[in-house]
Amino acid sequence: MKHLFKKITIISLTFCNLAFLNAQSNGFEVIKGIDLMENIYMYLDQYYVDEPKYGNLSKTAIDAMLRELDPYTVYYHESNMEDYLLMTTGHYGGIGSVIRKMDEFTYIIEPYEGKPAFNAGLRAGDKILEIDGRSMKGKASDEVSTSLKGSKGSAIEIKVERNNEIKTFNFTRDEIEVPIVPYYGMLDGSIGYISLSTFMKQTVTDEVAKAIKSLKEQGMKELIMDLRGNGGGFLNQAVSLVNLFVDEGITVVSTKGRIESEIFNYKTQTKPLYKEIPLVVLIDENSASASEIFAGTLQDLDRAVIIGQTSYGKGLVQRTYDLKYGSKLKLTVAKYYTNSGRCVQKLDYYNKEFGKKAAAVPDSLIKTFYTKNGRTVIDGRGIEPDVKTELKDMSNLTYMIMVNNLVFKFANDYYYKHPSIAPADQFHLTDEEYNTFRQMVLKDTFEYKTISEDILLELKNTAEKEGYFNEVKDLYDKMLPHLTPSKERDLDKFKEEILKLLEDEIVSRYYFQKGRTVYNLNGNEDILKAKEILKDKASYNKILGNK
Template identity: 40%
Template sequence: MTLRNRKIKVWGIGSLIIIIALSFSSPSDRYFEIAKNLDIFATLFKEVNALYVDEINPNKVIKTGIDAMLASLDPYTNYIPEDDIENFRTQSTGQYGGIGAITSRLNGKIKVVMLMEGYSAEKNGLKIGDEVIKINDIDVRELSREETSELMKGQANTPVSLTVLRYGNTTPLTLDFKREKVKISNVPYYGMVSSDIGYVKLTEFTMQAGKEVRNAVSELKDKGAKKIILDVRSNPGGLLMEAVNITNVFLPKGQEVVSTKGKLTENNATYKTLNNPIDEEIPLAVLINSGSASASEIVAGTIQDYDRGVVIGQKSFGKGLVQITRPLSYNSQLKVTTAKYYTPSGRCIQALDYSFRNVDGSVGAVPDSMKMEFKTTNGRAVMDGGGIDPDIEVEKESLSPIVHSLFTKGYIFDYATKYHFEHDAIEDAKNFRLSDEEYQAFTAWLSDKDYSYTTQVEKKLEELTKNAKKEKYYEDIKERLADVKSTLAASKKNDLTDFKHQIVAMLEDEITSRYYLEKGSVESTFDSDQDILKAIEILNNSERYNQILAKK
């Protein structure tokens, strides 16, 4: 940075402080403290910039300071510099310029993991499993997945080429695409899970989410759906108004959905349904898990508060905070938490109290003594201060260490690619099953692969051994420890058999996605997804369904 630029930078900050100081002409101590600390910050930056041993990047240093300041508030209050505005806009609108391909780094390689149906990537020959090595002649093998993704994006109607390595080929293949406006669907899948139960998978709350859910439910009813499963598992939320529109599919016009309360009165508002519903009587099950947050929790909580449907799964995340964006200078923006939201019963499901931090800076959960009980329309008890508790909790089977290893090292993904190139077609995704012989072929393929892993029991045993040596008990128990270690090693040899059901489920998911894209990936889980199976069970038992929603 030149001396002139440095002076301009410092003068600019100095002018800002003068303006702020003048605007805070009130004798308020608070305003004086703001002006004083801004002056200190500007002076400090001036001295560091002038004297630090190495040249510093002012954009990077200032952003680090801003990020640290905002991080002391909550994780959702963020500074969005101009360079990140496009990504932020994608998150809000679900639209970007690209080819409709999703990549991920697997075992050190950038691979195509999903294609969006109907877009350039699918139409022009890209395949799931392709390893991307160049984008427009830029070698991406050492770049991050995010950097690779940015290179693929761009203005609609502009060309981009990808050089890929494809399974079974040693020669790289170059494919040409034309970027287009890609719209990430809020509802990537909807269909029938049985003859009379419709299923809607909602993964985003961007613009038009309510319209997409409304259209999906309407079409499912036309296909014979007499009951609906709405899946918001692992949905992190998004636009609050779309949560209102989605509940409006099942709730009558004029019904309160959510209210917000903040420090400023203009952030206090009540949001009600605006339209006539598609069906306010159809039996409904809403699926949630620990990844269901914010707008997802508004939908699940509102449905629960009005006893409009049964909530099934695991406790939700617990984000009861509302953010808005404010424009800043130089095309940057601030996303800031302005209010807490409350479901119709009056509860705020925020799980962490950011207004109070522990000595170490960590944030604690709302203590049980501070949680309050509220009532649903039918008088059922619901609690605040910790997410949405499902009406029916489904215990999730934890992923075994061997499955985690096979997945993270890319072996399940790579075998699905191999299977795809060796089989021209498979049954439809709902009926596809990996045979015992095909599973044996998979285990044989693994025989020369390194998928070593350490179980939690092995970690505990190692810790016990260290403590035994430290406390001088090792000689007394070393033979027993050796016996346990030997037993564990023998048991691990059976893991491919003992956890076959988990491995097969993941293989079927990956394989069907090669033939039927995201639709196949979803439908392949219908026979093994415990939450979906429980929802089907409850919806098919009207007496049990009504009993759950009745006053306890």
């Protein structure tokens, strides 16, 4: 033990000497922190009543330390390399399926078309009973997910329950990749549409360019790029994708960190292939990082109309470093700034209070910047769309229907009773089929409240305290029945909202993610607004400030 801590001390001193080489680091605080950790480990090892689980202690300590920085600085233990691969490359070894915990078991929610789970015969709705002989009852979904992952070519046995039958599937895992372009196609004759799900591969620009080329051959004259839900990825791919639409030599993004090597301007390197094509980019609150670089710079250059909701607001850049023992550290090294000079970072992690969540950058520190044509944009708030659309709030009844997995269960039953359905863009449930679902909901015992009822009851209590209630009692009695939850009433009132969710879920059983995308193109507010603006050249140019 004496020799062990002598070795630790040598390592610690070496670490500290390296820290001193960086003039920007606080040398004393680094030494102090390492010395304290060494002392604590020594006392735990020598005196703690039970033998500590050092691996768990180390990981917990590291994770807690990094959480005080930002959510993007992450330590990956050697046992979590599949998670690391998914987060940093967009692929991992596994079976290729979305899973979700319901009650005591985890279920197959959606197997990816053409991937091992689907090819082996697993289907949405399958209850996972065992993996490689180990019961999954009561296991957290993260633990089930870890059991499903593994290296390409490794064998796996999964026992499931389907329609009260027990089935066992034996197959091998494969490398699973998140599709870069889940769908592209033509809308309304001349408008092309591309759904871009991630920037997490070095082939993003190539795949988008390939999709555009195909759409051009089909007569495309205007383009919608859909980055809703795109959480980002490689910065260089955002730069090269911008280069498809803007001139050579233009600064797309700049990075600024504590060290000189992280201060860099990224410029377009080639002549654009599609400089003149009218362009709309769709974003939402889950469009982040590289998505914001792409959308933000095109906005700064007045090259595209941005439609949707304000983006996530991630203006931080990470790099990954190899550590000892096969582990890795993903570390925030810089902030990025779009063409106009703005940083979109929304949360201020540096000034947050210890142990508390980061707050948004205060309004007093928000700065104004200007696009190429002189339009006003701001920093510290993500990307604000040129044309904002509102997400409709889900009714409380619909929310409870989803929470209780009734849409999921109905879609499973529907799938096994109907060998085929109409194409995704033409599929609709009949009134009779909706009534079947209606009866299913009415038989379920879940209860729910409306916000309106809560507010009315609060108003009643306040009015009683202040002595005004008797004067408005008749009005209260008239209002209450209309605001009190009623499944029968609300199943009719919110029928269109519920139908949309049912049809979307059913379509995914037959046509998978691509089918969901095609189905949701119809009637989507963002898509409708994009088509409207692209068809009206005067409106398009006015928004961009073109003369």
